[in-house]
Amino acid sequence: MISQIHYTVSFKEPQAHYAEIELQIVNFTEEFITLKMPTWTPGSYLIREYARHVESLTAYSDGKIVEHEKIDKNTWRVKNEKEGITIKYAIYGFETSVRTNFIDSDHAFLSSAATFMYIDNYIDHPITIEVKLPSQWSKISTGLQAVPNKENCFYAANFDILFDSPLEIGNQDIWHFEAAGIQHEFAMVGGGSYNKKRLTEDITKIIEVETKIWGENPNDRYVFITHNYHNGYGGLEHLNSTVLAASRNAYKIPAAYKNFLSLVAHEYFHLWNVKRLRPYALGPFNYDEENYTEGLWIMEGFTSYYDNLIVRRAGLYSVEEYLSALANEFNLVYNRAGHKIQSAALASFDTWIKQYRPDENSPNTSISYYNKGAMLAVALDLKIISDTDGKLRLDDVLKAAYQLFYKENERGFEEHEFKKLAEEITQVDLSEIFDAAHTTNELDYNSYFNRVGYSFINTSKDSNERSLGLKTHIVDGRILIKTTERNSAAWDAGLNVNDEIIAINNNRLDTASKDLDFILETSEIDEILDILIARDGLIRTVHTPVRKSSKETWVIRKNTDASPRQKELGEIWLSE
Numbered sequence: 001m002i003s004q005i006h007y008t009v010s011f012k013e014p015q016a017h018y019a020e021i022e023l024q025i026v027n028f029t030e031e032f033i034t035l036k037m038p039t040w041t042p043g044s045y046l047i048r049e050y051a052r053h054v055e056s057l058t059a060y061s062d063g064k065i066v067e068h069e070k071i072d073k074n075t076w077r078v079k080n081e082k083e084g085i086t087i088k089y090a091i092y093g094f095e096t097s098v099r100t101n102f103i104d105s106d107h108a109f110l111s112s113a114a115t116f117m118y119i120d121n122y123i124d125h126p127i128t129i130e131v132k133l134p135s136q137w138s139k140i141s142t143g144l145q146a147v148p149n150k151e152n153c154f155y156a157a158n159f160d161i162l163f164d165s166p167l168e169i170g171n172q173d174i175w176h177f178e179a180a181g182i183q184h185e186f187a188m189v190g191g192g193s194y195n196k197k198r199l200t201e202d203i204t205k206i207i208e209v210e211t212k213i214w215g216e217n218p219n220d221r222y223v224f225i226t227h228n229y230h231n232g233y234g235g236l237e238h239l240n241s242t243v244l245a246a247s248r249n250a251y252k253i254p255a256a257y258k259n260f261l262s263l264v265a266h267e268y269f270h271l272w273n274v275k276r277l278r279p280y281a282l283g284p285f286n287y288d289e290e291n292y293t294e295g296l297w298i299m300e301g302f303t304s305y306y307d308n309l310i311v312r313r314a315g316l317y318s319v320e321e322y323l324s325a326l327a328n329e330f331n332l333v334y335n336r337a338g339h340k341i342q343s344a345a346l347a348s349f350d351t352w353i354k355q356y357r358p359d360e361n362s363p364n365t366s367i368s369y370y371n372k373g374a375m376l377a378v379a380l381d382l383k384i385i386s387d388t389d390g391k392l393r394l395d396d397v398l399k400a401a402y403q404l405f406y407k408e409n410e411r412g413f414e415e416h417e418f419k420k421l422a423e424e425i426t427q428v429d430l431s432e433i434f435d436a437a438h439t440t441n442e443l444d445y446n447s448y449f450n451r452v453g454y455s456f457i458n459t460s461k462d463s464n465e466r467s468l469g470l471k472t473h474i475v476d477g478r479i480l481i482k483t484t485e486r487n488s489a490a491w492d493a494g495l496n497v498n499d500e501i502i503a504i505n506n507n508r509l510d511t512a513s514k515d516l517d518f519i520l521e522t523s524e525i526d527e528i529l530d531i532l533i534a535r536d537g538l539i540r541t542v543h544t545p546v547r548k549s550s551k552e553t554w555v556i557r558k559n560t561d562a563s564p565r566q567k568e569l570g571e572i573w574l575s576e
């Protein structure tokens with residue numbers, strides 16, 4: 001047994017990107033303590049090997065160093081001599097992302113899974129954490145519960161809660177507001193052109209729309225930590241907080257600002273969808289290895305469908321802006337050759353080796369379960385709206401699933417259980433859509449949009465755009481091939497990624513102008529181009545035909561000849 005687990009975090013050299021971590025384990029009665037550093041953090045499905053940033057681990061008992069050894073990449077075994085032990089180590093953090101530690105002279109962002117070790121077999125034990133602030137910093141933002149009357153001291157009921165609660169430490173700009181009856185804290189790091197009043201008003205609307213969808217807001221308090229960069233975008237969801245990355249100037253550019261609101265809507269939606277309503281594999285977690293699920297198309301895909309829809313339902317996107325954002329999900333999938341190779345369920349299962357580890361061939365072999373899941377979600381929503389004559393929609397399925405699996409049964413779900421519940425509630429056969437998540441067969445999306453008075457149209461059908469099926473980038477003043485598209489002219493001719501394009505038809509390409517675009521625009525379909533390349537230092541010519549571009553541009557438009565009932569259903573789908 002253990003009577004207390006207490007962490008102290010301090011910063012001797014923040015400018016060199018280090019934090020000092022001290023762990024006190026009181027009244028431990030076993031002979032050895034096994035400490036483990038998580039290999040990944042929930043929500044970001046990649047083994048990140050956080051142990052690689054651990055240094056100088058030393059164990060003490062009664063002030064004396066005790067025996068300890070490292071037994072694998074992320075595990076330490078410490079001899080317990082006097083029913084209590086103190087372990088000290090340092091953590092290096094210099095990776096700017098929402099899921100890795102970053103420490104410098106301005107602030108520290110600590111992802112808890114990258115910072116704190118758990119004690120094997122004691123993952124359910126409560127933990128207290130004290131943060132010793134350096135004199136230049138004065139604020140801590142975290143979803144962790146504060147310990148009353150103890151300054152900068154926090155409590156986590158178990159390690160799962162600790163690992164789900166990042167800490168922002170420094171001089172961030174903090175403000176508070178109430179939305180849907182819940183206290184919210186907003187912490188801005190890194191400056192930026194944000195308008196607090198407007199942000200608060202807009203985010204309040206988003207929170208209210210989302211709380212209404214789910215029927216309740218389960219937190220007492222919620223914290224937004226936003227890191228503003230010269231250029232940044234992304235987010236990571238947690239139980240009662242989120243970490244967002246944004247661009248400092250995004251707040252003043254209307255489209256970028258709405259994109260940020262959509263990110264806020266996305267991460268906030270996750271507090272229900274994935275943090276509470278979730279597949280079995282996504283909690284309780286195994287922090288030692290990959291946790292496989294085919295269900296991310298529901299967790300991330302549905303959340304991606306709802307993020308823009310909620311911005312629309314909060315009145316912050318016009319119908320046209322929303323439809324354009326939705327069509328973009330389709331265009332991203334249809335313009336990746338990988339959509340004919342990888343299903344949404346397989347993309348989910350393989351996220352550990354694909355989504356977070358892209359390479360030059362990724363567009364040819366994989367899709368994003370975010371985009372494909374959003375496509376399947378809109379099909380579900382439209383089918384439920386039309387087949388229940390507007391009485392129900394996907395909201396009702398999510399709310400019921402949250403009530404049943406999370407609140408009543410207090411467990412995760414299997415996909416077939418989720419589908420069964422959805423069909424019971426709606427009395428609609430949803431097999432076609434659930435089946436489509438497991439194959440690369442595409443649904444007839446136009447028929448789904450038609451049901452609510454809209455059309456799904458490929459506007460590129462008559463385009464005469466020409467293409468070689470390659471993308472280039474300039475490296476050290478040379479034009480290099482970055483990607484080649486499956487079954488394109490470049491693919492068939494054998495042009496390779498990293499080939500340097502020197503000349504076409506004996507004309508040298510100029511890196512400063514768009515010579516390649518010009519050649520394509522002025523050539524005929526099927527015309528053969530003599531492309532002079534350098535590959536690994538050897539010069540050769542590759543004869544490559546010009547082909548019609550396979551790029552697809554889909555749009556969603558209102559049907560002028562829709563029936564009055566279809567129009568009413570369309571109103572239900574998109575009204576505020």
Ligand SMILES: [Zn+2]
Nearest residue numbers: 266270300303
């Ligand atoms: Zn997400």
